Amino acid sequence: xxxxxxxxxxxxxxxxxxxxxxxxxxxxxxxxxxxxxxxxxxxxxxxxxxxxxxxxxxxxxxxxxxxxxxxxxxxxxxxxxxxxxxxxxxxxxxxxxxxxxxxxxxxxxxxxxxxxxxxxxxxxxxxxxxxxxxxxxxxxxxxxxxxxxxxxxxxxxxxxxxxxxxxxxxxxxxxxxxxxxxxxxxxxxxxxxxxxxxxxxxxxxxxxxxxxxxxxxxxxxxxxxxxxxxxxxxxxxxxxxxxxxxxx
Amino acid sequence: xxxxxxxxxxxxxxxxxxxxxxxxxxxxxxxxxxxxxxxxxxxxxxxxxxxxx
Numbered sequence: 001x002x003x004x005x006x007x008x009x010x011x012x013x014x015x016x017x018x019x020x021x022x023x024x025x026x027x028x029x030x031x032x033x034x035x036x037x038x039x040x041x042x043x044x045x046x047x048x049x050x051x052x053x054x055x056x057x058x059x060x061x062x063x064x065x066x067x068x069x070x071x072x073x074x075x076x077x078x079x080x081x082x083x084x085x086x087x088x089x090x091x092x093x094x095x096x097x098x099x100x101x102x103x104x105x106x107x108x109x110x111x112x113x114x115x116x117x118x119x120x121x122x123x124x125x126x127x128x129x130x131x132x133x134x135x136x137x138x139x140x141x142x143x144x145x146x147x148x149x150x151x152x153x154x155x156x157x158x159x160x161x162x163x164x165x166x167x168x169x170x171x172x173x174x175x176x177x178x179x180x181x182x183x184x185x186x187x188x189x190x191x192x193x194x195x196x197x198x199x200x201x202x203x204x205x206x207x208x209x210x211x212x213x214x215x216x217x218x219x220x221x222x223x224x225x226x227x228x229x230x231x232x233x234x235x236x237x238x239x240x241x242x243x244x245x246x247x248x
Numbered sequence: 249x250x251x252x253x254x255x256x257x258x259x260x261x262x263x264x265x266x267x268x269x270x271x272x273x274x275x276x277x278x279x280x281x282x283x284x285x286x287x288x289x290x291x292x293x294x295x296x297x298x299x300x301x
Contacts, residue, residue: 039250039257040250040251042250043250044250044261049261049262049263050260050261050262050263050267051260051261051263051266051267053260053267054266054267054270054271057270057271057274058270061274096281096285097281100277100278100281103277104273104274104277104278107270107273107274108270108273108274111265111266111267111269111270112266112270114266115263115266213278213282216282217281217282217285220282220285220286220288220289221285221288221289223289224285224288224289224291224292225292227289227292227293227295227296228292228295228296230296231292231295231296232296236293236296236297237296237297239293239296239297
């Protein structure tokens with residue numbers, strides 16, 4: 001089956017290793033460009049002054065926190081239904097990165113909320129549903145780490161990931177469904193963005209930088225999980241290890 | 249150009265604490281995550297290649 005060639009852990013390990021340096025370079029270049037435009041080209045906001053510049057990491061991090069959850073649920077479900085090992089390993093590798101981006105979204109939101117709204121935190125629908133997302137990631141990680149048998153851990157995790165996925169549209173549409181203190185979407189697929197071009201460009205560049213970073217870190221973690229599970233396999237023993245001074 | 253001096257840049261129009269704590273926390277957390285992932289892969293590789301009894 002050609003489709004499943006890349007699904008073999010050994011194939012994934014080799015291919016991801018080749019892509020990794022390019023992902024890191026992309027992340028660095030995109031972040032540099034995004035930060036430069038964000039701080040030196042984008043104008044001062046008429047209402048919020050310079051405090052709004054937190055947007056260049058806040059919004060991309062919040063997007064990542066939701067996208068990664070959906071990706072995690074997708075791979076977990078695929079791994080469960082098709083019994084595909086690599087899919088389950090990818091789901092496990094995605095979870096910590098999703099938790100990190102959720103933390104960043106909440107933290108940057110708090111230090112933006114203080115100057116913009118006068119409060120670090122408020123129990124409105126957007127903030128509360130994002131906090132629930134953090135608890136879902138923590139729950140997924142705690143559950144999967146607590147079960148020793150990888151297959152059973154993957155399956156239990158998949159259940160949490162799939163059930164929790166209903167929270168993602170709740171986060172996204174919360175600013176429409178409820179009357180929230182949090183502002184509505186500045187960027188959407190159906191309407192023109194309501195912000196200056198330079199601001200939008202900086203935000204999109206930072207989003208792509210976070211994407212590249214997330215791919216790089218998730219691939220690194222997935223490679224570690226592959227090695228942990230394929231411990232003792234012939235292809236693993238054949239890998240070169242610079243730390244041990246072995247030849248390839 | 250938005251800033252006339254480095255002092256002005258770091259002051260962020262009086263919002264320096266909020267803006268820079270957001271960026272510092274983000275950079276710190278991402279760097280820590282990348283380091284932990286790198287360490288996990290190195291350890292997994294070393295463990296997988298240890299001579300078996």
